Every structure is written in C-alpha cells, then in structure tokens.
Amino acid sequence: MITPKISNDPYAELERRFARLSAVNRAGAILGWDRSTMMPDGASEDRADQLATLNVIAHEMITAPDMPELLARAEEGGGSLSRWQAANLREMRRSWVHENALPADLVQARTRATTACEHVWREARKNADFKSLLPTLQEVLTLMRRVGEAKAAALGTTLYDALLDEFEPGGRSARIDTLFDELRAFLPDLLGRVLERQKREPAPLALDGPFPVEAQRRLGEELIRIIGFDFHHGRLDVSAHPFTGGTADDVRITTRYDETDFAHSLMGVLHETGHGLYEAGLPRDWRRQPVGNARGMVLHESQSLLMEMQACRGRSFIDFAAPRMRSAFGKGGPAWTEANIHRLYTHVAPGFIRVDADEVTYPLHIMLRYRLERAMLAGDLALADLPGAWNDGMRDLLGVVPPDDALGCLQDIHWPDGGWGYFPTYTLGALAAAQLFAAARQAVPGLLEAIGKGDFAPLLAWLRTNVHAQGSISGTDEILTAATGAPLGVAAFKAHLESRYLPA
C-alpha cells in the first residue's frame, strides 16, 4: 500500500481520506444487510472474512501513521473552515480517537469473544441456562473493561462513559442518572394509576387472524410510502431481527411477519421507518463525511420512537390506518374499530420482555439494565450473581419476577454481543422523541389533523429541517435545544404519558 504524501491542504486531504473510508463503510453496511436478509447460511464464514477485511482496511485508513499530523495541521488552520467543515474536522478527530484508543490485539480479542459468546448465548437462552453462558460472558466482560479503560484514557472520561460515548457521542452517566432519577420519581406511580384506570375500561379485543404475509407486506408498504419512505432509495425486507441498515441513499429496513399477529410487525415496520427516514434525510452534501452521519443512538432512537410511539400509536393515525387494516385483511366487527385498535396499541402491562414492553414500562426495563451493567463493569456485581440481581430489580421496578433466566437476564443480545453502554440510549431516545414531537406540534399547527388524513409531509418537513439535515453538525443537546428550546429532559415524556394514558 502507498503511504500518501501529506497534502498542502490538510483538511482537503482528510476529506478525501474520509470519503474513501465512508465508501468502505457503506459497502460494509450493504454486506451486513445482505447477511441478515439474503445470504444463504453456508456463506457466513465467507462473509465474516469479507467484513473483517473491510474493517481492517477501514482501521488502517483511519490510523494511518500520518493521520495525527494531518489532523493537527488541519486543526491549526481551522480558522478558515466553514461551520460544516469545522464540525466535520471535529468528527474526524472523534473517529480517530475512538479507533486509535484500542490496540489491534484487543479489537481482535473482543471480536473473537463476542462472536463466540453470541453463539453460546443463543443456546443458553433456548435452554434458560445461565450457567452455560457464564464463562464466555465473563470473557466478554473482562475485555469490555479493558476496552472501557483504554477508551477512558483516550477520552478523559470514566470507563462507563467511554463505552457509552461510542453509541452516544458526549453521552455521560452523570446526566443519565439525573434523568433516570426524575423518571423514577413519577413512573412507578404513573404506572399504578394507568393500570388502575385500564381496569375500569373495556379490555381490548384481540384481532382475529390469520394474516397472510403478502397482505401484511402490502399494508406495510402502503403505510410507509404514505409516511414518506422512498422506495426509489430503499427497500423493505424480512430478517429474523428487524433493523435498519444500508446507506442514506439506499435505506434497507426489515421486519418479520407473524401470520397470527400483524399488529406487532406493523408497528415494527413503522419504527424502522423512523430510523430509515433519519438516514434518508441526512445532509445531502455531507453524507459521505463524518459530519453527515446520524448524530448518535439517542437521536436515532428518537426518530424511530417518534414515528412509532408518538405519531403512529396516536389516535389520529389509528383513525387513518384502521380502515386500511380492515380492507387489507377483509375484516370487520367490534375488534376492528378504531377505538379497539387504539386500545390494543396503547395497552399497558408490566411484563418480562423488554422488546414486548409498552412505552410506560419500557424505561423501567432500561433502568434495570443500566444499573446492572454499570455495577458489573465497576466490579460491584459479580457476573455469577446477575440472575439474582436481575430478578430483584424486576420485582423492585416492575413488580414481576421472571420464572426463568430466558425470560430474565438471558433475553437480550447486547451483553453477549459487546453492546455494553448501549441500553440507556433507548430511553433517552424515548424522552427525545416526546420532546421533539411536542415541539413539532407547537411549531406546525394542524400536525395531528394532517396525520389523521395520512398527510405526514408537515411532520417530515419539520424533522428533516430540525433533526435529519443537521447530521452531526453539533451535539445531541445542541440539536435538541435548537429544535425544541431545551436540552434533553423528562417533562415532555411525562406530559405525553399523562395525556395518552391518563386523559382528563
């Protein structure tokens, strides 16, 4: 390989290198999508080799020996850069710090350990056998501590914040503690009142299936097209675990269909559409540079939850969508009324499984995981004691105790997969979603009425301008403040829950 000469314009040279890096990463994103949707089983080792090679190439690009000098020289001359260029340079530095923090052998060890652990975890969960997971998960935890220490030294943060920072740039646990304490102060009480109130109302009637996959697919496509998903720049496919992948110009969202239950899959599609619209709306001129990437997982999750929870589980959208649901499956009767479908989609029930949780109890699942992963990383909780601590926490926070570890501490892939520090972004995203949706409603008169007519253009235009097109121009809180007048807080989320679940 050729070591390129340092250019006379170091910033321009950095843009050239990061454009190439972006192309490699975008190629990897499509290959990752293919792996989960199209790839035949027998090709997994082949694909792993391709993706690992692209990762090594990307790592070598970003940690090239002359990169520190290039960055430093560009930063010295930073006065002449535009606002976007300056932000781009800041994001380049950020990428470099993260990539450079870890020695190659630690990166490889983490990849090996998480791949092995994920494999063991699938069996362990199936058999509700935590003990069988313990050795490999301990290996992952040990390595994640080393990763956190190395990144903490590079970033000048605590170990936990260094892990969090990879998913949510600038995210800090001191901030999360405050927000979660505020949530904790009202959520259990609010949950109790919601459950009380629900008891006095008619129980939602189940929708009678079966629901042919093809009809579900057509309904999903129809609705997300209406919302603004652009099939000229994207696809909707099937995977075992729904996700949004691909690139800003080529957004690949996925779902899974269950012929006995379309309602769950449909909301999943609307959720991924929120993620996909964010990607598709990233700033056109910068989407192949670091500053043109999505800001972080908090804003990303805010976009999916805004679409799913704020917009599409609201009565306006249900009023619009219910006739289309009836027509898609040729159904009618009391279960298929707007009122009943809305009741189904806003039913609250403490349960064991995070991904099945309603929006009132979901944050409690997250608080538990956040509390436990911090304790494990700090060495305050031995991994062997996790199942007991989990069950204690469930009793404390949700008032239910799972009958086995498959429904308990084995349910999520995040820890086996190395996603330590990821969990809080779900709930921070929910707070941001409520805050952004409230601001959009205030800024755009008639927003709900438009949604009720299937007109998402006003909402999408507001999100494009205030969130999507901002890319990574500034931090999450700066973007939120510019859009809503305040940094991330719990007030809008609280108001949303009260208005939806405890209306006067």
Added chain:
Amino acid sequence: MITPKISNDPYAELERRFARLSAVNRAGAILGWDRSTMMPDGASEDRADQLATLNVIAHEMITAPDMPELLARAEEGGGSLSRWQAANLREMRRSWVHENALPADLVQARTRATTACEHVWREARKNADFKSLLPTLQEVLTLMRRVGEAKAAALGTTLYDALLDEFEPGGRSARIDTLFDELRAFLPDLLGRVLERQKREPAPLALDGPFPVEAQRRLGEELIRIIGFDFHHGRLDVSAHPFTGGTADDVRITTRYDETDFAHSLMGVLHETGHGLYEAGLPRDWRRQPVGNARGMVLHESQSLLMEMQACRGRSFIDFAAPRMRSAFGKGGPAWTEANIHRLYTHVAPGFIRVDADEVTYPLHIMLRYRLERAMLAGDLALADLPGAWNDGMRDLLGVVPPDDALGCLQDIHWPDGGWGYFPTYTLGALAAAQLFAAARQAVPGLLEAIGKGDFAPLLAWLRTNVHAQGSISGTDEILTAATGAPLGVAAFKAHLESRYLPA
C-alpha cells in the same frame, strides 16, 4: 495506509496479501450482484462510488511498491513450493502483470468512457440509431487500443491477444483462427443439411401459456436442486440480464421470467447453474487465492454450455423434465410430449440475434464478431463502416440480413462496455463443453441413463474432479488434455452436432 515490511517468507506474505485482495473482490462481487437484483434505482451513484473505491483499494494492494520485489524473491525461492503454491505464485504474477500494465489515468478514462457509452448504447439500440453511438463508441475503441497496446507490451503478445488474455489466460488468436477455420469448413454445410432435414419433420408445436412466474420459479428451483445446485451456498433471483455472481461459497445465479414463455427462462437457469456449479466446485483450500479462481471464460462457458446444451437439451433430460413441466403448469396434450419439447429445444433457425441463437448457428454469430472486432482494433475497419460490414458478414455466414441495426450491430453490450476480446470465448466454450461431455460419457458408463432418471451425481462428480477442483492449477488446454486426452479441438463439437441434428 501502512506499507508492510517485506516478510522473511515472501511467498507467505504474498498469500496473506492476496487473501485480503480476494476478500475485497468477493465483497465487490456481492455488491455487484445486489446492484443487479436488489438495489433501488436511486442508489446507483452511491453503489458506483462503493465499487470504484473497492477497485482502487484492490489496485493499490496489487500494485504496492514492494510487490515486484516480493514476487521476484518468492520466484527465486520457488523450488521449495508445492505444486499448488507454485501455480498460485504464477497466477499472482499474472494478476500483477495485468494490473500493473495500465497507468491509472487510462483505467479511469476507460471506466468513464464505457460507462458513458453503455448509457448511450441503450438509447441507440432502442432507436436503431447507430450514428448516435458512433462518437462514444469511437472513444471506447480508441481507449481499448491503448489498453491493448499497454498490455501487449507487458505480456509480449499482439494487441488483440493482450485483450483476450484478460478473459482467457493464454488465449491466442492464432489458435482461434485455426479452430474457427475448422468450424467454418463444415458448419455452413452442416447447417444446410440440418435445415433440409428439419423441413421433412413435423414442426415443433408451441407450448401454450401463460406460465405464472411463481410456478416457473418453483420448477426451476426443483430442477437445479436435482442437478446439484446447493441452496445452502447459493440463491436464484431475478435480474434484467441473467448472470452468475457472488462467490464460491455464496453463488448467486439469476434469471428473468416471461409469463408467455417459460422454456427460454428455464434453459437460462440451467445455463447459469452450470456456471454456478463451477464456482461452487472450486478447490476448497485455494478459493481465496488466485490459483483457486476459475481458469478463464472458456472453461466457464464450457460449464454452462455443458449443462444447458449437452446435458439438458438432450433427450435423456427432456424425458426426465417433461412430466415435471406438465405438472408445474397443469398442462398436457400434443405440445407437451417429450418428443415435441425436445424438438422445441433443438430447433435450428438462422436468426439475427446471438443470444436467441441455437447451438448450430451460434458459432457463426461469434465468428462475425471476432472478425469485426479484430479488424476494428487493427484499424482495418472504420467504426463508421461497421453496420455495412456487419450486414455483409451476416449474409455471408448466416444467409440473413437484419432489417435494422438494433437487430444488427447494436444488439450486444460488449463493445460499448469495453468487452473487446471476449466474444470468441463463447464458441471456444461450446467446443470445450462438447469435448468434456464426450469424455465424461466415455469415462462414466450409464451417464445419460442416470441423467434420464434425474441423477446428475455421476456427471457432477466427474466435472468436480476434472474441471472444477482444478481451479487455475494449469492452463485451459492442460486441464482439457488431462480431462479428455486432447487439447481444445472441434471434433467433439462436430460429432455432437451430427449426432443430435443429423442422426442416422
């Protein structure tokens, strides 16, 4: 990027580098498949950027400054290498010579010119307007001459052979001239006798459709599974132009369906299956090194034509497949008899379009293109005179003259796309297919009877051993000689045509 230090074991270092190069190329192969099958239209520019970047990275890897020294040192120490390692080193050198022959600006100019020309060609063909293609095609021709000159200097061959060598390593026009002269000596006469004989036989009855796509897909999947296509390591999808892509562990074949004609699409699927089986059978231990790649386009086309023309258009396979065709579409009657379907699949008729040609007239289409592209590259035929020369050649070789250039010199993508030197491999592949199939029949008693029962295992086992697993261990002629006792010749092809079309 880091310039790696020359290792103490130069051959091992080369294997390491070429393994990485292979991973990049395999990633590109999947992305290329996705572009033709899955990618939404709006992503084409994004994808072009990804693929161009991977190409540049691959080019930089192979033309790294220390590569000549590494290759030379490995070749000096070549005495200690195994047979496969030595062949691998030879293929590495070959790759390096081809990649290194062209200056970067010429590669870029060619990419730009062929991309533009292909675009213009689609319109020109639609409008049967050769004049509109002339300027961009002239640009491509000029650049292909420069490419040929540069490669000829590097390879020590003629200009045409240098272009041919990229598709068929070691392929030389002197050899092709001899083979084509031999074909020319009997093919027109044989064609005349076949057409005479056909007149005396019942005309084939058309199969009555429509043929629902889903039924076609199921029938195709059923038959190629029987033949040996492994869906654990491959897929069958739809694209505008059928092709075989992906990797040896992840073979992606495509077709297109026409609800008014399943017979054409089905043979297309069987053709691509032949390509796919070759890829899937490449030597397991070497498929990520140059020596583990398919030998060249002659053997590749031999595998598709052996499957389609030799095996599947033969009466044994038709006897096996016809009941499945009837059942797939719920059909019966005189058109659906084994005899009639076989007549349909072996009907001979001189026509204008190469891709629709039967196996008797197909070589005549190729001879025309071979003759014309050599003349154009040599400067003996001006591009402006191509339509007239084409029509003269069609009259001379096939006795028909296309009514316009869309059915004439505008029909193929190869010249606009830069595929100069490719055409002869089709017919050389047909010769190799006949020669290999005859050898397989001789080596494996009861081969046709097994095919008649849907048992392709004996044929596939023979091909695996004698062709697929050879990878690029030696040249096309060496592989053919080891498999059939003789280098490439016309005798088996002639015997095949006589036995199929002029049985005693």
